[in-house]
Amino acid sequence: xxxxxxxxxxxxxxxxxxxxxxxxxxxxxxxxxxxxxxxxxxxxxxxxxxxxxxxxxxxxxxxxxxxxxxxxxxxxxxxxxxxxxxxxxxxxxxxxxxxxxxxxxxxxxxxxxx
Amino acid sequence: xxxxxxxxxxxxxxxxxxxxxxxxxxxxxxxxxxxxxxxxxxxxxxxxxxxxxxxxxxxxxxxxxxxxxxxxxxxxxxxxxxxxxxxxxxxxxxxxxxxxxxxxxxxxxxxx
Numbered sequence: 001x002x003x004x005x006x007x008x009x010x011x012x013x014x015x016x017x018x019x020x021x022x023x024x025x026x027x028x029x030x031x032x033x034x035x036x037x038x039x040x041x042x043x044x045x046x047x048x049x050x051x052x053x054x055x056x057x058x059x060x061x062x063x064x065x066x067x068x069x070x071x072x073x074x075x076x077x078x079x080x081x082x083x084x085x086x087x088x089x090x091x092x093x094x095x096x097x098x099x100x101x102x103x104x105x106x107x108x109x110x111x112x113x114x
Numbered sequence: 115x116x117x118x119x120x121x122x123x124x125x126x127x128x129x130x131x132x133x134x135x136x137x138x139x140x141x142x143x144x145x146x147x148x149x150x151x152x153x154x155x156x157x158x159x160x161x162x163x164x165x166x167x168x169x170x171x172x173x174x175x176x177x178x179x180x181x182x183x184x185x186x187x188x189x190x191x192x193x194x195x196x197x198x199x200x201x202x203x204x205x206x207x208x209x210x211x212x213x214x215x216x217x218x219x220x221x222x223x224x225x226x
Contacts, residue, residue, distance in 0.1 A: 004157075031212065042218035043158070043203065050212060058213060090157050102148070103214070105157030 002027045004106035006091050012112045013081055021076045021109050023091030031094040032074040033058070033103065034066065036087040043090070049074055081113040116141040118217040120204060126223045127194055135189040135220045137204035142215075144206035147180055147187045152201045152219065161202075162189075194224045 004025045013019055025032065033048040035058075045058030049068040063085055065077040074093075078085060088110050092103040121136035137147070146165045150158035164171045164180040164187065171178045177190040191198050201219040208215040 033214070035216075040218065043205075043216040045214055045216075048212055048214075056212070059208075059215065092157070102160045102163060103150075103158075104160070108155070108157055 002104075004091055004093050004104055006089075006106040006109050008109060009107065010110050012114065014114055015082055016080050019078050019081060019111075021078075021089060021091075021111070023074045023076065023106060024072050025074075025091075025093040025104070026072065027093060027095065027104065028071065029093035029104070030071070030096050031103075032068065033092045033094075034064070034074070034076045035090045035092065036060065036085075037090060037108075038087050046076070081111075083113050085111065086113050087111060116208070116215075118142070118204065118206065118215060120202075120217040120220045122220055123218075124221045124223065126225060129194060129196060129224055129226050131194055133191040133194045133198070133222055133224070135202050135204075135222065137187040137189070137217055139185050139206060142185075142206055142208055144208070146207055147178075148205045148214075149176075149178055149187075149189050150203045150205060150216075152203060158203055191222075194222075196224045196226050198222060199224050 007022045030051050034046040035043045037043045044060045047066040049055045091106040094103045117140040119138045127133050148163045149161045152158040162178045164178045175192045179188045201221045203219045205216040
């Protein structure tokens, strides 16, 4: 089944403890992206990647890191999480169709930082 | 400043009527605009994309229009059904083709 998977789905952690949220897609998509979703603010793009070893900042990259060493994986790293990073996180992937991107979203990771 | 506004946080309509959702944007020049559906606790699902040189796109009961002069997109669901109840998000490319910005969404409730 074609899908985007994220792990973990739920995570409660403490301030400053490094964590990684994994994202994997089995559709051979070139483009992958991370978003956070907060009430009243909607979905905001954190980072995106056009292909292996090519990443760029979205609208809210502060406090996050990403890497794209393999086409299928795009992990999101929080080196020193803070309570304002408590949010619902979505990973998405997209095939390249001309110059636009129809995104397939994962199920989400609910992160709580205390 | 740049802004994407969707007409209202919530919209209630009667089953069988046409739902019309609005997406207005300021200080963007998007090459395309997309609409997604999101159910509670789930990731958004892509519905339709319309390019800047297209006026209208249709898919089954869905229709999207795009007016780059008004800086507005309208999303219509005809013959609405309770199963259409969800939050609908518009999104546009905000930097090149790859950087995407979403609106905050409109929660549609179709009443039987």
